[in-house]
Amino acid sequence: MADHYSPVLWNRQKRLYDVTILGLVTGYLLVFCTLQVVLFPQVTFETILIRATSTLAFLMLHVILIIGPLCRLDPRFLPLLYNRRHLGVSMFVVAAVHGVFSIIQFHTLGNVDPLVSVFTSEQQYGSFSQFPFQPLGFFALLILFLMAATSHDFWLKNLSPRVWKTLHMSVYVAYGLIVLHVLLGILQQEASPVYAGLLGVGLVTVVGLHLTAAFVGNRHDLHPDVAQTDGFVRVCEVSDITENRAKTLLINGENIALFRYGGKLAAVSNLCRHQNGPLGEGKIIDGCITCPWHGYQYLPENGQSPPPFTEKVETYAVRCVGTAVWVNPQPNPPGTPQAPALL
Amino acid sequence: MTPSLRRAHRTIWLLLAVGLPIGFVAALSAVKPPLMQSPIDQQPPAPLPIRRQSITTDSLTVTLLQDQSRTQQQIEIVVKQPAEVATTVEVQDTGNWRALGLLNAPGVYRFALPLPDAHPNIRLIDALHPRTLHTFQL
Numbered sequence: 265m266a267d268h269y270s271p272v273l274w275n276r277q278k279r280l281y282d283v284t285i286l287g288l289v290t291g292y293l294l295v296f297c298t299l300q301v302v303l304f305p306q307v308t309f310e311t312i313l314i315r316a317t318s319t320l321a322f323l324m325l326h327v328i329l330i331i332g333p334l335c336r337l338d339p340r341f342l343p344l345l346y347n348r349r350h351l352g353v354s355m356f357v358v359a360a361v362h363g364v365f366s367i368i369q370f371h372t373l374g375n376v377d378p379l380v381s382v383f384t385s386e387q388q389y390g391s392f393s394q395f396p397f398q399p400l401g402f403f404a405l406l407i408l409f410l411m412a413a414t415s416h417d418f419w420l421k422n423l424s425p426r427v428w429k430t431l432h433m434s435v436y437v438a439y440g441l442i443v444l445h446v447l448l449g450i451l452q453q454e455a456s457p458v459y460a461g462l463l464g465v466g467l468v469t470v471v472g473l474h475l476t477a478a479f480v481g482n483r484h485d486l487h488p489d490v491a492q493t494d495g496f497v498r499v500c501e502v503s504d505i506t507e508n509r510a511k512t513l514l515i516n517g518e519n520i521a522l523f524r525y526g527g528k529l530a531a532v533s534n535l536c537r538h539q540n541g542p543l544g545e546g547k548i549i550d551g552c553i554t555c556p557w558h559g560y561q562y563l564p565e566n567g568q569s570p571p572p573f574t575e576k577v578e579t580y581a582v583r584c585v586g587t588a589v590w591v592n593p594q595p596n597p598p599g600t601p602q603a604p605a606l607l
Numbered sequence: 608m609t610p611s612l613r614r615a616h617r618t619i620w621l622l623l624a625v626g627l628p629i630g631f632v633a634a635l636s637a638v639k640p641p642l643m644q645s646p647i648d649q650q651p652p653a654p655l656p657i658r659r660q661s662i663t664t665d666s667l668t669v670t671l672l673q674d675q676s677r678t679q680q681q682i683e684i685v686v687k688q689p690a691e692v693a694t695t696v697e698v699q700d701t702g703n704w705r706a707l708g709l710l711n712a713p714g715v716y717r718f719a720l721p722l723p724d725a726h727p728n729i730r731l732i733d734a735l736h737p738r739t740l741h742t743f744q745l
Contacts, residue, residue, distance in 0.1 A: 387736065433616070436620070444634070447635070451634060460635055464631065471620060471624045475621070
């Protein structure tokens with residue numbers, strides 16, 4: 265958790281994550297470049313580098329995009345989410361190498377400014393198949409730069425999690441632009457169906473997982489009837505909630521995580537203060553609600569992070585009548601102590 | 608993630624699920640077979656004997672040449688200064704522009720005209736940045 269800013273809050277998990285990224289990136293580049301040198305001995309070093317970094321960045325983007333839905337569908341993938349930002353910044357660096365070398369290779373030898381040349385060397389903007397593909401990649405790289413530059417918690421805190429998350433959703437626009445960059449670029453020149461096939465598999469995987477996670481995840485949320493008794497809404501049976509886990513509720517627009525632990529029931533906001541992560545998909549560890557995304561913790565009785573941390577989330581009143589659980593969807597201010605319901 | 612962001616995610620991916628496959632199919636359908644090009648003869652043919660007309664500019668001279676029987680014609684272009692862009696020579700042939708060849712370094716270039724024409728229209732174009740550099744009527 266963050267009680268101060270530092271460039272990177274290192275721990276063993278992050279080091280392991282980053283060493284793995286570095287190892288896989290290095291391994292991919294070595295294998296790809298060696299194969300290119302052997303299979304295409306006439307190709308220059310610059311061309312090999314452009315090819316290697318383009319395929320690697322595109323592959324990394326696919327991995328980044330499927331981590332989120334995989335975690336929603338199966339919590340065993342959550343360790344991949346923990347340091348996804350470093351994976352994103354690494355992907356931007358690889359993509360930037362591709363962009364810079366492509367501009368050097370294809371746009372610096374003329375008498376037109378290289379950046380102007382990216383937009384003017386092909387001008388058939390009215391044709392779909394001849395549409396200039398390089399500006400699409402340029403704008404995608406610009407979006408990735410914006411995301412990499414704001415990936416630190418400093419920006420998350422100052423922009424607010426909602427704005428920051430919305431900004432970082434522009435990765436989907438970047439993905440669409442890159443797919444078109446590939447379709448209208450290299451796939452217009454390469455006759456082999458293998459490349460189109462690989463792109464198709466990637467597209468189906470990313471889109472399919474996101475849609476599956478969206479609709480399956482939506483089914484996991486409880487949407488109880490809003491008929492209220494004394495401000496309380498009946499939401500579920502006690503037996504519906506696994507020990508040390510939660511049910512997530514959507515009542516009157518309130519996103520609530522209802523936890524069961526040690527013979528008690530407590531409800532807090534389902535939105536982690538860090539990145540609006542789904543607290544209800546986390547579990548109770550050491551007596552604290554633990555966010556599945558980055559491990560931010562809150563006490564279930566008052567929604568406060570344990571000292572020295574200062575994050576707070578809204579709490580909700582809970583009643584247990586027989587085996588039925590009732591929740592008052594009116595939020596208490598963040599960090600307000602709320603006695604848990606005893607089973 | 609807030610419910611509104613979740614809804615935004617769902618909407619975006621539904622749009623991408625429709626748009627990207629359409630783009631995928633459309634882009635692959637638009638792939639054209641590789642362009643087959645005939646090599647351009649680098650050796651200019653010998654000049655025809657009759658010089659019918661010449662036009663001179665600062666950078667080049669364009670001359671219409673003809674044989675004695677008036678059945679063959681040539682365009683001779685003397686490039687005096689190197690062009691700043693790759694230059695293609697075209698002649699108007701029954702309404703359509705037809706490529707004759709390329710101009711490169713300063714020197715003499717001759718191109719046979721496909722059909723005898725008393726006053727052929729010739730133009731020099733920059734095919735990479737579609738624009739006309741010069742037009743001549745001889």
